[in-house]
Amino acid sequence: MTSQYRVNYHLRAHKRDTLIEFIKGMLLTPFVLHAQPQPLSESEQQAKHVHLNLHRHYTEEAQEANTQRYAEIFSNIEDLISEHREFQHQGIGGYSRLARLVPSIGTFFTHLPLQQAFRRVDQRDRISRRKHVPPSFNDVRRILNIAQVMAIAPDLQLVTFDGDMTLYADGQNFEQDNELTHLLISLLRRRICVAIVTAAGYGSDAPRYEHRLSGLLKGFAQERLTPEEVGQFYVLGGECNFLFRCNPAYRLDYVEDSQYPSSLRSWTDPQVQQLLDVAERELADCVRRMSLNAEILRKPRAVGLVPQAQQQLTREQLDECALSSQFALLKFQGSPKAQPGDVPIPFCAFNGGNDCWVDIGNKLIGVRILQNMLGAGPQSTLHVGDQFLSTGNDISTRTACCTCWIINPQETQSMLNELELVLSARED
Numbered sequence: 237m238t239s240q241y242r243v244n245y246h247l248r249a250h251k252r253d254t255l256i257e258f259i260k261g262m263l264l265t266p267f268v269l270h271a272q273p274q275p276l277s278e279s280e281q282q283a284k285h286v287h288l289n290l291h292r293h294y295t296e297e298a299q300e301a302n303t304q305r306y307a308e309i310f311s312n313i314e315d316l317i318s319e320h321r322e323f324q325h326q327g328i329g330g331y332s333r334l335a336r337l338v339p340s341i342g343t344f345f346t347h348l349p350l351q352q353a354f355r356r357v358d359q360r361d362r363i364s365r366r367k368h369v370p371p372s373f374n375d376v377r378r379i380l381n382i383a384q385v386m387a388i389a390p391d392l393q394l395v396t397f398d399g400d401m402t403l404y405a406d407g408q409n410f411e412q413d414n415e416l417t418h419l420l421i422s423l424l425r426r427r428i429c430v431a432i433v434t435a436a437g438y439g440s441d442a443p444r445y446e447h448r449l450s451g452l453l454k455g456f457a458q459e460r461l462t463p464e465e466v467g468q469f470y471v472l473g474g475e476c477n478f479l480f481r482c483n484p485a486y487r488l489d490y491v492e493d494s495q496y497p498s499s500l501r502s503w504t505d506p507q508v509q510q511l512l513d514v515a516e517r518e519l520a521d522c523v524r525r526m527s528l529n530a531e532i533l534r535k536p537r538a539v540g541l542v543p544q545a546q547q548q549l550t551r552e553q554l555d556e557c558a559l560s561s562q563f564a565l566l567k568f569q570g571s572p573k574a575q576p577g578d579v580p581i582p583f584c585a586f587n588g589g590n591d592c593w594v595d596i597g598n599k600l601i602g603v604r605i606l607q608n609m610l611g612a613g614p615q616s617t618l619h620v621g622d623q624f625l626s627t628g629n630d631i632s633t634r635t636a637c638c639t640c641w642i643i644n645p646q647e648t649q650s651m652l653n654e655l656e657l658v659l660s661a662r663e664d
């Protein structure tokens with residue numbers, strides 16, 4: 237029987253992250269039962285000369301006990317994840333307790349110190365002191381990020397960043413006053429490779445990418461980074477299609493396909509154009525069906541739906557476009573139930589915030605290309621991005637590496653500050 241719950245679940249799946257929802261659900265019990273003020277005990281009423289039992293308070297001990305309860309839940313979830321990792325190593329991940337509780341659970345490439353991360357975030361945000369607002373999706377997301385940063389720091393070799401909304405605002409450039417510059421430079425100086433893996437696809441046109449990243453490249457020049465340091469900085473545009481490397485003059489060089497292992501992109505131009513024709517027809521149908529004030533842009537490896545000047549599309553309209561084109565392309569490739577990465581020509585159909593794009597290839601392939609080139613394993617690669625729902629373009633990286641889900645460049649900054657703290661502490 238298809239229950240109403242299941243129907244609702246499926247209708248909302250593109251707006252949910254199952255692990256975060258699960259953790260949020262676990263934290264709700266102590267919040268409901270214990271985060272409320274307690275009535276005064278009889279002796280306290282006498283001591284305070286209060287005669288009515290209406291006087292309620294929230295003692296330091298009660299608050300501390302609640303913090304402890306939240307911490308225990310994080311510790312238990314940490315254990316569930318560790319057990320799931322053990323099962324995964326034995327090739328029976330689907331049998332773990334966590335897999336039964338959260339059937340769509342993916343792969344964890346490192347241990348996650350969730351209890352420690354919770355205490356760190358709670359010290360700053362005082363989540364456990366809230367009486368009326370339970371631990372939220374964003375609280376849990378930030379705790380998972382901190383845990384991931386703590387766990388990966390000792391082995392970190394490669395950090396890949398999404399562009400729009402991760403390093404700079406949507407459609408903007410990386411300006412010279414961007415506070416992330418010194419944090420990215422610090423990674424390069426520690427001999428950690430840095431790559432921007434972005435959907436923005438301008439073919440082999442290095443000056444277009446240099447223009448969008450001009451503030452960062454100027455920062456490299458001002459800090460006089462050595463050729464070895466800047467040689468560890470890459471840009472991968474069009475999700476996985478166009479690779480650039482920074483040269484000693486702080487400019488980007490296009491790297492020809494023959495110069496690196498690019499066999500993961502094993503598609504031919506006629507195949508690509510056929511697929512883009514299907515996507516273009518579907519997006520045009522969305523424009524007609526929903527009377528969108530938008531136009532369709534076709535590129536050699538992508539097709540996009542972009543609002544007309546001064547127009548904004550709603551999240552629902554863009555999700556509809558992304559899911560419609562996802563389904564059309566899966567059906568065309570004969571696998572309507574597959575994931576966009578598991579078909580003969582992998583693609584990425586996503587809601588970009590104020591536009592919708594269908595790109596050939598995806599960031600999973602992008603990250604894997606860089607990992608192969610640089611010899612970095614999943615447990616030493618971290619992808620930072622803002623699009624981890626099923627209509628986003630960062631989610632595919634979860635199969636290849638560890639991830640941090642941020643929602644704006646300020647969060648990227650605070651996540652990198654945490655990473656800096658952990659890395660410096662290890663050096664002392």
Ligand code: IMP
Nearest residue numbers: 398399400434435436437538588591593
């Ligand atoms: P990202 O967040 O860095 O992956 O960039 C996503 C944004 O890049 C999209 O929302 C678009 O606005 C922009 N963009 C520019 N060219 C392309 C393209 O060829 N494919 C997909 N997105 C593109």
Ligand code: MG
Nearest residue numbers: 398400401622
């Ligand atoms: Mg983005």
